[in-house]
Amino acid sequence: MFxxxxxxxxxxxxxxxxxxxxxxxxxxxxxxxxxxxxxxLEIGIPFSDPLADGPVIQKAGQAALEGGLTVGGAxxxxxxxxxxxxxxxxxxxxxxxxYGPDRFASDASSxxxxxLxxxxxxxxxxxALTPVFRQAGLDTVFLVAPTSTDERIERICAASTGFVYCVxxxxxxxxxxxxxxxxxxxxxxxxxxxxLPVAAGFGISRAEHIAALKGHADAAVVGSxxxxxxxxxxLLEELLKACA
Amino acid sequence: xxLRYGVYGGRYVPETLVxxxxxxxxxxxxxxxxxxxxxxxxxxxxxxxxxPTPLYFAERLSAHFGKARVHFKREDLCHTGAHxxxxxxxQALLARRMxxxxxxxxxxxxxxxxxTATVGARFGFECTVYMGTExxxxxxxxxxxxxxxxxxxxxxTAGTRTLKDATSEAIRDWVTNVRTTHYIIGSAVGxxxxxxxxxxxxxxxxxxxxxxxxxxxGRLPEVVVAxxxxxxxxxxxxxxxxxxxxxxxxxxxxxxxxxxxxxHAASLVAGRPGVLHGSLSYLLxxxxxxxxxxxxxxxxxxxxxxxxxxxxxxxxxxxxxxAVTDGEALEAFQLCTRLEGILPALEPAHALAAAARxxxxxxxxxSGRGDKDLATVLAS
Numbered sequence: 001m002f003x004x005x006x007x008x009x010x011x012x013x014x015x016x017x018x019x020x021x022x023x024x025x026x027x028x029x030x031x032x033x034x035x036x037x038x039x040x041l042e043i044g045i046p047f048s049d050p051l052a053d054g055p056v057i058q059k060a061g062q063a064a065l066e067g068g069l070t071v072g073g074a075x076x077x078x079x080x081x082x083x084x085x086x087x088x089x090x091x092x093x094x095x096x097x098x099y100g101p102d103r104f105a106s107d108a109s110s111x112x113x114x115x116l117x118x119x120x121x122x123x124x125x126x127x128a129l130t131p132v133f134r135q136a137g138l139d140t141v142f143l144v145a146p147t148s149t150d151e152r153i154e155r156i157c158a159a160s161t162g163f164v165y166c167v168x169x170x171x172x173x174x175x176x177x178x179x180x181x182x183x184x185x186x187x188x189x190x191x192x193x194x195x196l197p198v199a200a201g202f203g204i205s206r207a208e209h210i211a212a213l214k215g216h217a218d219a220a221v222v223g224s225x226x227x228x229x230x231x232x233x234x235l236l237e238e239l240l241k242a243c244a
Numbered sequence: 245x246x247l248r249y250g251v252y253g254g255r256y257v258p259e260t261l262v263x264x265x266x267x268x269x270x271x272x273x274x275x276x277x278x279x280x281x282x283x284x285x286x287x288x289x290x291x292x293x294x295x296p297t298p299l300y301f302a303e304r305l306s307a308h309f310g311k312a313r314v315h316f317k318r319e320d321l322c323h324t325g326a327h328x329x330x331x332x333x334x335q336a337l338l339a340r341r342m343x344x345x346x347x348x349x350x351x352x353x354x355x356x357x358x359x360t361a362t363v364g365a366r367f368g369f370e371c372t373v374y375m376g377t378e379x380x381x382x383x384x385x386x387x388x389x390x391x392x393x394x395x396x397x398x399x400x401t402a403g404t405r406t407l408k409d410a411t412s413e414a415i416r417d418w419v420t421n422v423r424t425t426h427y428i429i430g431s432a433v434g435x436x437x438x439x440x441x442x443x444x445x446x447x448x449x450x451x452x453x454x455x456x457x458x459x460x461x462g463r464l465p466e467v468v469v470a471x472x473x474x475x476x477x478x479x480x481x482x483x484x485x486x487x488x489x490x491x492x493x494x495x496x497x498x499x500x501x502x503x504x505x506x507x508h509a510a511s512l513v514a515g516r517p518g519v520l521h522g523s524l525s526y527l528l529x530x531x532x533x534x535x536x537x538x539x540x541x542x543x544x545x546x547x548x549x550x551x552x553x554x555x556x557x558x559x560x561x562x563x564x565x566x567a568v569t570d571g572e573a574l575e576a577f578q579l580c581t582r583l584e585g586i587l588p589a590l591e592p593a594h595a596l597a598a599a600a601r602x603x604x605x606x607x608x609x610x611s612g613r614g615d616k617d618l619a620t621v622l623a624s
Contacts, residue, residue, distance in 0.1 A: 170422055
């Protein structure tokens with residue numbers, strides 16, 4: 001999806017909640033972010049019970065649902081954003097099961113989506129679904145966490161295509177002041193087990209975080225800080241500057 | 245231990261929790277097989293919980309119903325007033341064995357929160373209980389009890405502000421503090437191994453009741469009936485009878501204002517399979533897979549999901565599930581109070597309402613006492 005970052009550089013993967021603050025502005029923000037020189041754009045499909053998310057993304061998702069956003073609507077938003085950066089869907093498993101995994105995979109692919117992240121689908125539970133997603137041409141990105149054993153990291157890397165998502169901390173999404181201790185070691189354990197680029201996510205919001213991740217990760221995912229901003233572009237541009 | 249019940253169950257959780265769930269499963273296996281652990285559990289059940297709880301013949305209620313001879317398994321007589329302590333006690337002993345310093349829980353009616361706060365005090369854990377603001381209003385007395393027992397009650401204002409949202413918030417806390425904290429889930433729901441562990445800890449209800457019933461009546465009951473929210477008291481009493489093929493197992497869900505109108509919490513009656521809180525089971529959800537708001541007069545049954553083993557028992561037709569409305573449960577509450585001198589909780593009042601229509605020998609799990617529900621009953 002995107003290459004491993006050359007030393008001294010980092011790629012950026014911003015997050016957009018589909019349908020937030022409303023349909024029109026989420027398409028507009030998506031287009032601006034996808035055209036700003038990012039490695040990929042993550043588009044979140046809202047879910048009523050997002051277990052891995054902190055208050056900012058929870059509230060944005062709830063607002064999107066109250067605004068009438070459906071899974072089909074998220075597909076339309078992805079198609080309208082269009083790129084140029086590759087688009088990655090982030091969805092909890094239940095909306096995918098309700099939509100029908102086959103139909104979800106082929107509609108997402110038709111909408112121009114390149115990859116899928118399912119935060120409540122660990123590799124064991126994904127065995128039956130991964131072939132469905134791959135057949136439609138979607139990359140399957142799995143998550144590594146600080147609690148993952150080396151055996152699990154191996155397995156997660158083997159099941160992933162596109163990139164591997166490394167959760168930086170034991171916790172939920174949301175802005176934090178500092179990156180957690182021990183993150184470099186965790187990223188090193190992951191990078192030693194895959195040729196794929198490794199994206200770090202959760203708690204990343206500042207230029208200092210970006211600087212600290214250089215040389216340890218290939219990309220940084222930034223979610224809550226961008227979702228919380230009235231206009232995500234100024235922060236995105238500041239972070240992109242720090243990436244170079 | 246099997247990871248699934250048929251297609252149901254599983255572990256649909258963030259990666260952060262997978263290794264801790266593996267550790268929990270291993271710890272539970274080792275504890276369950278350890279005679280010293282079992283002996284301690286047995287001793288605490290006897291001296292702290294007050295087990296075995298009695299089997300009681302509800303003579304006047306049976307006469308009133310007409311065709312049923314109803315016995316109660318008196319879980320309302322457990323310390324803290326409900327079956328919830330059976331589970332909280334066992335998990336607290338396990339948490340201590342695992343070296344955890346902190347326990348957390350979600351609660352709806354407050355009974356599981358009180359049970360968790362109680363074992364927190366008894367064994368010296370730091371304790372946090374998540375509760376929706378709507379339930380804190382409905383169950384104010386239990387909030388005070390938990391605080392008096394030293395627990396911190398954190399209010400949950402997300403979503404419908406009831407049990408579902410409290411459970412989500414407790415899981416988020418666990419994801420964050422998993423290294424020091426044990427999450428005492430309150431029902432037979434959640435990711436593997438929780439449904440199995442909670443069943444193992446609650447099956448004492450059915451194991452005792454089966455032996456007591458045989459002793460009292462000389463044969464088995466024809467129907468075993470229990471209310472089902474997440475389904476822990478029901479799976480606790482059903483398990484002992486699963487191999488007794490002639491014994492009908494009847495689970496009673498919250499029909500709220502009526503299943504037809506959509507304001508209810510009857511997931512097995514009106515839901516379809518989906519994933520909530522880490523496992524696949526019957527779920528009240530819209531066409532897009534968004535979890536629906538529920539309604540029940542009983543906070544303990546006000547939950548859109550249900551334990552995965554009940555989903556399998558439903559599909560296998562080994563157990564039957566039906567729904568009883570708020571009004572029917574209230575009527576059964578009054579009847580039981582006046583005829584038996586026992587105030588049932590509004591949760592088992594649903595089972596009582598279903599028992600009124602049964603015939604023959606009925607064993608009913610009276611899962612908790614109704615003192616906590618007086619304000620709700622008076623207001624209705």
